[in-house]
Amino acid sequence: MATEVLMPALSPTMEEGTLAKWLVKEGDAVKSGQILAEIETDKATMEFEAVDEGIIGKLLIAEGTAGVKVNTPIAVLVEDGESVSDTPAPKVAEAVAPAAEAPASVPAKAADPAPAPAVVAKGWPHADLPEGPTKTMTVREALREAMAEEMRADPTVFLMGEEVGEYQGAYKISQGLLDEFGAKRVVDTPITEHGFAGIAVGASWGGLRPIVEFMTFNFAMQAIDHIINSAAKTLYMSGGQMGSPMVFRGPNGAAARVGAQHSQDYAAWYAAIPGLKVCMPYSAADAKGLLKSAIRDPNPVIFLENEILYGRSFEVPTDPDFTIPFGKASIMREGSDVTIVSFGIGVAHALAAAEELAKDGINAEVINLRTLRPIDYDTVLASVQKTNRCVTVEEGFPVGSIGDHLASTIMQRAFDYLDAPVITCTGKDVPMPYAANLEKFALITPAEIATAVKSVCYR
């Protein structure tokens, strides 16, 4: 009986990969555990092992093929004495990506009314970009380039965190930085967030500009005392004598199927703290422009990235002086009927919802806040004064959300302009479940946003 060998998912967020190299050829006998191929994900090159014994009957995907979707058959394994022709041709369509296997944020079923695009980028409005040439790059590359440029410009900037150096970054953000800047400036730490966050704050008082990478912001919970009590409050407590010029960065929010302790959006928590600045980029341009501003900022900056966005591509200005100022939202899509305010990955959902709503004749304006402390209230209020309706979108928990804060601000400052109550779309009020179907329900979706928009439009 022939067995299909499927393209494996080698990380929680992997959707496709490159079949870099076959290490076996047709007719080879393979044992369980033998390395069959090298597969490149967006993070690393991984060795792919055989599960079953058998003979390689056929290699279905040539080496060097990029963009091979997870679960695509890549080879056929036959038993001794059997030939490939004895078995029916693999039915590719059936094999590809059963819904339960796909990351929840990228619904695989065609029936889903508004899937978030797997690779966004081209085609989305870029009203937020300055005039001038751009190049296409992933969020991951943009973050790396921002750090490298700032490290070249300022010798006091250094990066520290778990696996940032020799491993080249748990999510490959810091890939290559150790080679360029050396171990003095790309510092691998033990797994000890509380301790190294405190050391970094002390180093910032001693004249350096640390960038602290948390493998995820979930782990920064171990370090939150230093982020808030030591970094955020010292300028005030010292009467202005000394502050903490530094960046705490890393992925935040849900990835895919990593469960409750690895899937939380901390935006509203950090945005509540005076003394901190808080960025949450959506696009690669946001990532680069905001991270450069964050590294140069004389205050402690929380920089909330998103693992699912790391691999997505966008246009980024090539101007080496390109930065994005804090407190300046970007209008991603102009519209007249309703204002959708979001940040981070929520912007992708909001844009997807806006495209669907346009088919129903609802013209939504989508605002990407980009920074949550400071918040660009003026852009939000001006938009609401134009559209008279507002829906906020975020992945975090509902109680004490950024949306709650915006809703109260809009109520206090633009009450007379509102034609409907503000609806806050958030993640559900539950710890993140592991089961694929439940995780999907827990996360905010474009469909929910569209429903909320129709509600405030009384449609």
Place this chain on the structure above:
Amino acid sequence: MAAKKPAERPNASKEELLKYYREMLLIRRFEEKAGQLYGMGLIGGFCHLYIGQEAVVVGLEAAAKEGDKRVTSYRDHGHMLACGMDPKGVMAELTGRIGGYSKGKGGSMHMFSKEKHFYGGHGIVGAQVPLGAGLAFADKYQGNDNVTFTYFGDGAANQGQVYETYNMAQLWNLPVIFVIENNGYAMGTSVKRSTKSPSLWERGAAYGIKGEAVDGMDVLAVKAAGEKAVAACRAGEGPYILEMMTYRYRGHSMSDPAKYRTREEVEKMRSEKDAIEHVRDLLLQGGLATDDDLKAIDKEIKAQVNESAEFSKDSPEPPVEELWTDIYA
């Protein structure tokens, strides 16, 4: 009264001894005055006095050079005076006035002086330990030979972040001196009731850090140990731990009735081990100073402390606009 320790032949000059006497006395009189002002309602909140522990900071400051840094917990007044911060600015911070080091916005537990390389004044037990190692990290990165004195108590010595820091400080060979001020009590919990470790400095051995216990009531012993630690640190040998065996005469804070220890225990330490009396004896019995010489110093210190108290009362409260400044640089 119990017999005093006989005066040994001091391994220090007259000038040095007079300097230590003066500095320790300043801390003691300052703290007594702070206690008074607290009683009068001029100082609010928490106020942790350093009385009894003076030899630790004075001895270690004698081993420091310009550029060295220091960071400590909330029991910080002594450290600030010992590193040369102005008593007026410290006292005015205690009273919450604009003339205070933090313009009245920090208070007793949160005070800083960039000029004197004093990096606080931290209210979270143990937090100053990685912060101090971070200051040392910056010095090493910049390639100078400064060291950072990172003070913490026997209570903080049980915090996990202390050991995270030990690990990294030794791994990265940081020029940091961990000074455990073991005054016997973490608030009301004696060392014996909080750990089975026979000593606190020896825990550094698990990370390969050298250290020793020191008579923290003897300023000369403190200075000698400090010099040894500083020399090792400056020579690039990495961190060093000094466990200062000391004692606080007052409660944990002004509101602590100190029922967890006997009056006799406190009296015994005061009469047999007092750091200031020790230096006084060395000066008098060694014929290095007369009673009148020391009385003159006492008078001078008293005047200086009174001046700081007056300043702290006369300095105005911070203007309301200060509420909104220094949040962002």
